[in-house]
Amino acid sequence: MSKVIKKCEKCGALNDTVYANYLLYGFMICDSCKLSETLFPIV
Ligand SMILES: [Zn+2]
Numbered sequence: 001m002s003k004v005i006k007k008c009e010k011c012g013a014l015n016d017t018v019y020a021n022y023l024l025y026g027f028m029i030c031d032s033c034k035l036s037e038t039l040f041p042i043v
Contacts, residue, residue: 008033 008030015030
């Protein structure tokens with residue numbers, strides 16, 4: 001469990017914001033995907 005969560009499960013990009021969003025929302029997504037989810041929620 002030493003690996004820091006950085007890989008976005010939607011776009012596959014490595015980003016430091018993925019871990020922060022994982023803690024906040026429980027989803028391993030980057031800020032870009034978070035924004036697009038906010039604008040266009042995926043059902
Ligand atoms: Zn992403």
